[in-house]
Amino acid sequence: MAWRASTMERASSAAGKRIKPLAFVRRHVVLSVALVVFGVIVLAAVLAPWIAPHDPLELNADATFQGPSSTHPLGTDRYGRDLFSRLIFGARVSLGVAGSAVAIAALAGGLIGLVAGFYGRWVEAVSMRLADMVLAFPALLLAITLAAGLGPSARNATLAIAVLYTPVFARIVRASVLVEMRKDYIDALRVSGASPLRMMFRHLMPNIGTPMLIQATLATAAGIELEAGLSFLGLGTQPPAASWGSILGEGRVLLTRAPWMTIGAGVVISVTVLALFLVGDALRDAADPTSS
Numbered sequence: 001m002a003w004r005a006s007t008m009e010r011a012s013s014a015a016g017k018r019i020k021p022l023a024f025v026r027r028h029v030v031l032s033v034a035l036v037v038f039g040v041i042v043l044a045a046v047l048a049p050w051i052a053p054h055d056p057l058e059l060n061a062d063a064t065f066q067g068p069s070s071t072h073p074l075g076t077d078r079y080g081r082d083l084f085s086r087l088i089f090g091a092r093v094s095l096g097v098a099g100s101a102v103a104i105a106a107l108a109g110g111l112i113g114l115v116a117g118f119y120g121r122w123v124e125a126v127s128m129r130l131a132d133m134v135l136a137f138p139a140l141l142l143a144i145t146l147a148a149g150l151g152p153s154a155r156n157a158t159l160a161i162a163v164l165y166t167p168v169f170a171r172i173v174r175a176s177v178l179v180e181m182r183k184d185y186i187d188a189l190r191v192s193g194a195s196p197l198r199m200m201f202r203h204l205m206p207n208i209g210t211p212m213l214i215q216a217t218l219a220t221a222a223g224i225e226l227e228a229g230l231s232f233l234g235l236g237t238q239p240p241a242a243s244w245g246s247i248l249g250e251g252r253v254l255l256t257r258a259p260w261m262t263i264g265a266g267v268v269i270s271v272t273v274l275a276l277f278l279v280g281d282a283l284r285d286a287a288d289p290t291s292s
Contacts, residue, residue: 057081063080090265094224094228094243097243098223098227113127128170165219217276220276224244
């Protein structure tokens with residue numbers, strides 16, 4: 001809960017200033033490097049069928065537990081499957097689960113927060129108390145509970161992560177809407193007879209896009225970690241499909257015999273999450289009204 005609260009504070013603090021992306025990227029080398037790293041990982045996931053040197057599901061009894069080599073850059077697992085190819089295809093699953101979960105959470109939470117902030121009163125009270133109930137639980141524990149209840153699969157892991165972050169988006173959007181509701185253009189719209197739907201979706205939504213973008217970046221990074229944790233525990237992606245977490249899970253009992261089975265996945269997860277956090281923090285700094 002503490003992590004989710006801190007990301008909400010960082011995202012909501014950015015509601016007062018719009019980002020000028022190209023100018024900001026040119027001034028920040030770290031952000032540029034993080035974007036390039038994340039872009040390469042996404043590109044590898046998209047082009048996986050063409051750049052993977054082997055079939056990630058191909059079994060080879062003669063190549064089990066082989067260390068890194070020119071044929072298998074990251075070695076092979078207990079079934080002789082090429083780990084480099086499995087990592088590339090696993091990126092599709094890990095990024096897909098995290099991205100889909102964040103998209104669902106942003107849509108559902110955004111609508112809840114928009115309505116709560118616009119109408120206030122009992123609508124706001126009920127929706128925010130429900131959000132607080134979800135946020136009161138530790139993220140990983142709640143994700144495990146939901147995934148176990150729904151059944152182990154990548155789809156159910158996506159739904160579990162989406163449930164976790166829906167209240168986060170709801171609170172951020174609600175806070176941003178409350179800020180916008182105090183501005184003069186809202187009074188002008190009311191005097192002109194604008195309908196509530198027009199005010200919410202045509203005027204409020206464009207002005208709260210920045211904190212949502214920041215939160216989406218940070219939540220995607222956390223979603224990758226949660227997906228990896230669920231798959232590591234056997235509650236996410238199921239064999240023989242590969243995800244970064246399932247690759248870690250398969251290698252956890254073979255750390256002394258075949259450490260390369262976990263090193264590659266661990267490094268990729270760490271680098272991807274770090275890149276996304278750097279992007280999210282840079283976006284927050286760009287949109288912070290107190291920054292220069």
